[in-house]
Amino acid sequence: MLERIFDRGQFVLGPEVRAFERECAEYFGVAHAVALASGTDALALALRACGIGPGDEVITTPFSFIAPVEAIVAVGAVPVFADIDPASYTLDPARVESALTRKTRAILPVHLYGHPCALEPLMRLAARHGIPLIEDCAQAFGARYQGRAVGTFGAIGCFSFYPTKNLGGCGDGGMVITNHGRLAEHVRLLREHGSRQRYRHLVIGTNSRLDELQAAILRVKLRRVDRWNAARRRHARMYDARLRRLHWAGISVPTEAAGGRHVYHLYTIRARRRAALQRALERNGIATQVAYPSTLPSQPALRRVRRRVTACPVAARAAREVLSLPLYPELTARDIAYVVRAVARASRTGAA
Ligand SMILES: *Cc1c(COP(=O)(O)O)cnc(C)c1O
Numbered sequence: 001m002l003e004r005i006f007d008r009g010q011f012v013l014g015p016e017v018r019a020f021e022r023e024c025a026e027y028f029g030v031a032h033a034v035a036l037a038s039g040t041d042a043l044a045l046a047l048r049a050c051g052i053g054p055g056d057e058v059i060t061t062p063f064s065f066i067a068p069v070e071a072i073v074a075v076g077a078v079p080v081f082a083d084i085d086p087a088s089y090t091l092d093p094a095r096v097e098s099a100l101t102r103k104t105r106a107i108l109p110v111h112l113y114g115h116p117c118a119l120e121p122l123m124r125l126a127a128r129h130g131i132p133l134i135e136d137c138a139q140a141f142g143a144r145y146q147g148r149a150v151g152t153f154g155a156i157g158c159f160s161f162y163p164t165k166n167l168g169g170c171g172d173g174g175m176v177i178t179n180h181g182r183l184a185e186h187v188r189l190l191r192e193h194g195s196r197q198r199y200r201h202l203v204i205g206t207n208s209r210l211d212e213l214q215a216a217i218l219r220v221k222l223r224r225v226d227r228w229n230a231a232r233r234r235h236a237r238m239y240d241a242r243l244r245r246l247h248w249a250g251i252s253v254p255t256e257a258a259g260g261r262h263v264y265h266l267y268t269i270r271a272r273r274r275a276a277l278q279r280a281l282e283r284n285g286i287a288t289q290v291a292y293p294s295t296l297p298s299q300p301a302l303r304r305v306r307r308r309v310t311a312c313p314v315a316a317r318a319a320r321e322v323l324s325l326p327l328y329p330e331l332t333a334r335d336i337a338y339v340v341r342a343v344a345r346a347s348r349t350g351a352a
Contacts, residue, residue, distance in 0.1 A: 001220070005212045013192070016215035021175075023222055028149050028157075030177045032184030035210035036191055039138040039160020042174040043071035045208065046156045047106065049176075049186035050132045052077050056105035057308065058134075061091045062295040063315040064110040067160075068136050069296050072108065073305055080104070081297050083312040087255045089268075089322075090117035092314070097125055099310055107133050111140035111150050113291075113324075114166065114232075114265035115256065119145045119153045126154070134158065141167040142229045144261035151177050161218055166232070166265050167225045169214040231329040232264040235336060239267055239325065242340040249347035266291060267327035273350075274323050280346035286339055289324040 005016065017035050024033040036042050052058060054076035060068050062081040072079045082095035091109040107126050109117040119133075126133040133154030137143070141159055143150045151157025159165075161173030176187050189196060194205030240253045250272025256262045268291070271277045278288050295316055296302065297309040325339055 001216050002213060005216060008212075010212060012209045012211045014212045014215075016212040016219065017210050020210070020215040020219050020222070023219060024175060024177065027222065028152055028177050030152055031179045032181065033175055033177045034184055034187045034191065035215065036174040036176065036187070037208040037210060038172045039136075039158060039162060039165075039174040040067040040070060041191075041206070041208040042138075042158035042160065042176045043068055043108070043134070043136060044074045045187045045190045045206075046134050046158050046176050046183075047071055047075045047077065047108075048190060049183045050106060050134065050155060052105050055103065057101060057103040058106045058108050059091075059096050059099050059104055060108040061110050061112070061315075062297050062309070062312040063089055063292060063318055064112060064136070064296065065138070065292070066296060066299065066301070067138065068108050068110060069302070077105070078103075078306050078308060079296075079302075080308040080310075081295075081312060082310055083314045084318065085118070086314050086318070088115050088117065088257055088260075089113065089318055090115060091122065093118050093121035093125060095310065096122065099308075100125070100129060104129065104131060106131050108136060109133070110136040110138075111143055113254070113268050114140045114143055114263035115254070116140065116143050116145040116150045116260045116262070118257070119150070123153055132156070138162075138165060139265035140263055141165060142225055143263040146259045152179075155180060156183055161214065166229060166263055167218065167221055169218050169221075171211075171214050173210050173214045173218065174208075175210075228329040229263045231331075232267075232327060233262070235327055235329075235331050236262070236264045236267050238333065238336050239327070239340065242336075243269060243343065246344060246347050251343065251347060264327055266324040268322050268324045270318075270321040271323050272321070274321055277343065277346050278323060280349075281339070281342055284338075284342040286342055287326060290322060291324055292319060292322075294319050 082099040138160035190205040194203040
């Protein structure tokens with residue numbers, strides 16, 4: 001597979017990338033898929049293609065990785081933070097509604113941890129205000145909402161192929177998917193220095209191309225991603241069944257909203273005494289992760305940036321309580337039992 005690429009000697013935006021784009025468009029049942037250099041670029045170019053720029057407000061979540069906020073700030077727009085729903089950790093549509101102003105030009109939800117956000121009410125709000133919904137699907141490749149893949153609901157869906165994502169390459173990569181030919185064309189133009197024809201630049205673009213080696217690797221992995229997501233879901237059910245018994249000790253398991261298909265990019269519990277639990281697990285050789293220890297509006301990087309923040313107590317509480325346990329397709333029932341026993345022991349001794 002890799003030899004084929006070296007023989008051809010074309011290393012960016014070649015036949016592998018085109019085939020990967022075609023296969024992704026088919027996977028999602030959309031008209032267009034445009035491969036890019038990263039998920040962060042996917043968000044920034046999606047915003048630009050939607051015409052979002054200086055002075056515009058974009059409503060997004062305070063509880064996520066920072067990339068969507070970087071993208072909003074990069075195009076000169078103002079991030080507006082609306083609080084999350086405590087069960088799904090994704091944007092609360094009621095909070096979004098009260099954050100809408102005349103300047104709101106887009107809604108940018110994140111399907112956090114692999115759980116689809118409340119797409120139907122958010123789509124309704126976007127439609128009522130005549131603004132696009134831009135989906136951050138970086139953690140949710142293959143997640144579904146009412147039977148349909150996330151990324152296909154809004155005007156445009158943004159994906160990341162960073163190695164740790166559910167569909168991850170051996171390096172960076174990203175993609176936008178859309179049914180709007182105009183948006184796809186615009187992103188294609190932006191990723192190649194604003195040019196369709198060599199040395200003729202129609203707009204100021206950037207360099208955001210996927211390389212052939214990544215595309216070839218991702219093509220192979222795309223054929224397996226549904227199987228891997230199914231394995232993640234099986235592991236999550238196993239954790240759920242065992243960890244639910246620890247509710248008395250202040251442990252709560254993730255939920256899956258009715259009509260949603262969670263793909264468990266992360267398996268994230270809440271723990272009343274998180275720091276102690278994390279230490280106890282670490283002593284047992286179990287690596288855990290806090291995603292995320294603080295809300296986005298409280299990041300030092302945002303202090304000097306124009307932004308609007310509504311009160312986000314739900315996000316602030318999540319930042320204090322969430323803990324992601326090991327979850328990946330290759331995990332075994334024995335691994336899960338080992339983790340659960342360690343959590344239970346820590347809970348009994350009061351460490352959690
Ligand atoms: C990983 C991630 C991104 C950014 O993707 P990169 O490919 O690393 O640039 C964007 N949004 C969320 C929610 C992510 O988790």
